[in-house]
Amino acid sequence: MLIKILGPGCANCAALEHATHAALAQLGWQAAVEHVTDYAAIAGYGVMSTPALVVDEQVLLTGRVPQAGQLADLLAAHTQQ
Amino acid sequence: MTARDSAAPGVQPPATPRGRVRRVVALGLAALVWAGALLVNEPTWDRVVYHWGGLSAATRWGSAVHFFLTDIVKIILLLVGIIFVVTVLRSYITLERTRALLGGRREGVGNVMAAGLGVATPFCSCSAVPAFIGFVAAGVPLGVTLSFLIASPLVNEVAVVLLYGLFGFKIAALYVTSGLLIAIGAGWLLGRMRLERYVEGFVFTTTLRGQPVPPGTALSFTDRMRLGREEVAIILRKIWPYLLAGITLGAIIHGWVPEAFFVRYAGSDNPFAPLVAVAIGVPLYSNAAGILPLIEALHAKGLATGTLLAFMMSTVALSLPEMILLRRVLKPPLLAIFTAVVAAAILATGYLFNAIL
Numbered sequence: 001m002l003i004k005i006l007g008p009g010c011a012n013c014a015a016l017e018h019a020t021h022a023a024l025a026q027l028g029w030q031a032a033v034e035h036v037t038d039y040a041a042i043a044g045y046g047v048m049s050t051p052a053l054v055v056d057e058q059v060l061l062t063g064r065v066p067q068a069g070q071l072a073d074l075l076a077a078h079t080q081q
Numbered sequence: 082m083t084a085r086d087s088a089a090p091g092v093q094p095p096a097t098p099r100g101r102v103r104r105v106v107a108l109g110l111a112a113l114v115w116a117g118a119l120l121v122n123e124p125t126w127d128r129v130v131y132h133w134g135g136l137s138a139a140t141r142w143g144s145a146v147h148f149f150l151t152d153i154v155k156i157i158l159l160l161v162g163i164i165f166v167v168t169v170l171r172s173y174i175t176l177e178r179t180r181a182l183l184g185g186r187r188e189g190v191g192n193v194m195a196a197g198l199g200v201a202t203p204f205c206s207c208s209a210v211p212a213f214i215g216f217v218a219a220g221v222p223l224g225v226t227l228s229f230l231i232a233s234p235l236v237n238e239v240a241v242v243l244l245y246g247l248f249g250f251k252i253a254a255l256y257v258t259s260g261l262l263i264a265i266g267a268g269w270l271l272g273r274m275r276l277e278r279y280v281e282g283f284v285f286t287t288t289l290r291g292q293p294v295p296p297g298t299a300l301s302f303t304d305r306m307r308l309g310r311e312e313v314a315i316i317l318r319k320i321w322p323y324l325l326a327g328i329t330l331g332a333i334i335h336g337w338v339p340e341a342f343f344v345r346y347a348g349s350d351n352p353f354a355p356l357v358a359v360a361i362g363v364p365l366y367s368n369a370a371g372i373l374p375l376i377e378a379l380h381a382k383g384l385a386t387g388t389l390l391a392f393m394m395s396t397v398a399l400s401l402p403e404m405i406l407l408r409r410v411l412k413p414p415l416l417a418i419f420t421a422v423v424a425a426a427i428l429a430t431g432y433l434f435n436a437i438l
Contacts, residue, residue, distance in 0.1 A: 008210065039210050039409055040283045048176045048215035049208045063176070063203070064308065 001031040001079070006042045007051035015065045016051040022068035023075060104302070119158050126151045145336030152328050152374050159246045160239060160320075160370060161313050167238040168312040171203040172305045176212055183221045183229070188272045191225035196264035199232030209403065213410050218287045223280065224272015231423060232264035235398040239316075240369035247377045255434065256390060263394070263426040271422055279415035323371025331378035344383040354388045355431030362395030363424055366403075372396050386438050391431025399423055 003020060007013030017033060024031055036042060036054075045054060049063030053071075055078055066074070126147055130136050136143035179202045183195055204212065209230060216226040236257055245253035277285075300308075346354075376389050399420055408416060 039214060040287055042211050043214035043218060043284075043287045046215070048180065048212045049203075050211055063208070066304075067307075070304075 001029070002056055003031050003033045004036050004054040005033065005051060006036045006045060006047055006054060008039065008042070009037055010050065012065055013051040016053060019065055019068045019071050020053065023071035026068060026072045027075060029075070104306075115158065115162050119155065122154050122158070123151050126154075141336040145332040148335040148378070149328055149332040152331065152377070153324070155246065156243065156324065156328070156370060156374065157317070159243055160317065163238055163242040164313045164316050165309040168203070168309040169305045171201070172300055172308055174202050176202055176204065176208070176215070179229075180216055180219055180221065183216065183225060184219055186221075186225060188222055188224055188269060191222060192228040192265045192269045192272070195221075195225045195228035195268065196232040196236075196261045199229040199264060200236045200261075202229075202233070204233045209406055210409050213407070214284050214287055217280065217284050222272055223277055224268045224270075226268075227271050227419065228264050228268025231267055231398060232261060234403075235264060235394060236260040237369060237397070240373075240393070240397060243369055243373045247373060248380065252386065252390075256394075259390070259430045259434075260394065263398075263423065263430060267422045267426045271419065274418065276415050276418065279412040279418075281410050281412060284410055320368050320370045323367050324374075327367070327371040328374040331374035334375070334378040334382065338382060340382060342382070343379060354385060355391045355428055355435065358388050358392035358431065359395045359424055359428050362392045363399045363420070364401050365396045366400035367396050369393070369397055385435045387431040387434030387436070390434055391427050394427045394430070395424060398427065 005017045045059055047062050053061040060074055130147045131138055179198045241253055244256050372393050376393055
């Protein structure tokens with residue numbers, strides 16, 4: 001699983017990365033978490049409000065930072081598909 | 082973790098009637114406490130400062146301390162209420178939906194819609210660049226996109242409700258109307274100038290792939306309430322230094338600057354006053370909450386309304402940090418023309434209000 005955090009580096013982007021690590025720890029999963037800060041790349045995903053969460057090249061979340069528990073549910077639901 | 086927390090996203094937790102009643106009652110109580118605090122604020126400080134504190138309203142210290150305490154409590158109460166309500170309401174609108182509404186609009190109608198949507202759409206300046214790329218790459222005309230980017234910070238809820246709370250309905254309505262007209266007019270004019278060649282090339286070549294998930298779809302009522310509370314904390318944490326500086330400066334002006342001082346130098350009979358106000362305001366960065374206590378104190382000293390509104394608009398709408406962000410997508414000539422057109426529109430508004438008020 002490859003997780004990307006999209007965002008130019010604002011406080012919310014760091015908060016989302018933090019929440020993602022917490023969610024992964026809750027699930028007991030290992031995954032690479034990358035940071036995408038390039039504006040063209042961010043826009044390429046069709047994302048306009050940052051921060052955004054991309055898992056295996058699929059946008060799961062834009063424009064907000066959920067709680068770690070909600071994030072864990074989102075990741076679990078994604079892998080079940 | 083409770084069962085409710087672990088409900089799958091998109092599936093609303095089963096709302097029991099009792100839980101819903103309890104939430105509505107809690108919200109209602111919070112609203113009552115809020116309104117009550119706002120009502121007793123000034124009488125309380127009258128009593129504390131003038132009665133218990135033994136300071137006279139006629140002395141400099143008395144009026145300055147009273148201004149400081151009354152304003153700081155009033156502004157924080159107003160901010161908490163407004164930000165919470167607006168964040169919850171805005172969680173129903175997304176940038177993606179706004180773009181879909183604006184795509185394929187002609188200029189003119191598009192500019193009017195963009196200005197209106199700029200006010201309603203949740204938007205933070207850190208998203209300005211991705212939003213700009215997303216709009217332009219999806220075929221929203223440049224001028225329409227700029228109308229959106231001008232209206233969004235200029236007519237923001239914090240500014241409008243604080244204006245209403247501190248100055249009353251007339252000034253707040255004037256501000257909203259002129260702010261929207263500036264966004265529509267400046268965006269339309271910039272669109273007419275055919276400035277697309279000054280937009281960084283990668284904006285047009287960016288291909289939009291993927292199906293972004295609209296952030297509003299999976300939110301429960303509890304989520305929206307949580308977003309509202311978090312936004313209040315985030316904004317207060319961000320603006321408190323500005324707020325404190327603004328209110329302190331306002332209190333000093335209130336207590337120590339003589340009436341005639343500003344009227345002589347920046348009254349409505351000084352034709353250069355709005356020009357100076359805008360020249361100072363453009364590079365200056367503050368948000369509405371920091372600048373308004375200052376404006377209130379200056380207003381009380383007889384400064385012309387148009388001059389004050391022009392000063393406030395130029396600090397809120399144009400700032401150096403925003404220019405640096407936008408430089409990533411706009412080449413310097415467009416950035417310069419953008420700043421000049423918006424500043425000129427604000428200046429014209431200042432002169433207009435000084436003339437008619």
